[in-house]
Amino acid sequence: MSPEEFAKFYPPLLDWIRNTLTASAHMAQTVASRGFSRLPFYFTEKTLASTKIVLVDPMPMPPLSSMGYRRSPLEAMAYDAETVFASSTAMFNVEKMVAEKLGL
Numbered sequence: 001m002s003p004e005e006f007a008k009f010y011p012p013l014l015d016w017i018r019n020t021l022t023a024s025a026h027m028a029q030t031v032a033s034r035g036f037s038r039l040p041f042y043f044t045e046k047t048l049a050s051t052k053i054v055l056v057d058p059m060p061m062p063p064l065s066s067m068g069y070r071r072s073p074l075e076a077m078a079y080d081a082e083t084v085f086a087s088s089t090a091m092f093n094v095e096k097m098v099a100e101k102l103g104l
Contacts, residue, residue, distance in 0.1 A: 009067040016062050028052040077101050 031039065032048040039048060069075055080101075081094055 005068065013062055013064075013067065020060050020062075024054040024056060027054045027056070029054070073101075 029052065030049055031043075031051045031053055032045070034053065043051075077098055081097060084092055084097070
């Protein structure tokens with residue numbers, strides 16, 4: 001993404017993030033309240049007590065397609081891999097697919 005594209009799309013994305021956080025703020029819980037037993041090995045008590053989560057279904061998705069996100073080379077590869085995965089029961093080598101698309 002060019003700096004010009006970033007400057008065009010970042011403000012609406014940031015607005016979407018802020019609106020989503022505001023809309024779900026009333027459902028927020030601290031991470032500490034969820035009782036993840038191993039997180040205290042990696043994060044301080046202060047961080048776990050101050051960091052919030054929201055359980056939602058379905059997960060909100062930003063309007064990335066309207067921002068040209070699908071045209072990103074890495075994102076295109078991810079979409080291609082997801083298509084192959086969803087449409088086939090056969091295993092496939094993702095590393096090989098990415099290497100081929102990158103010309104490696």
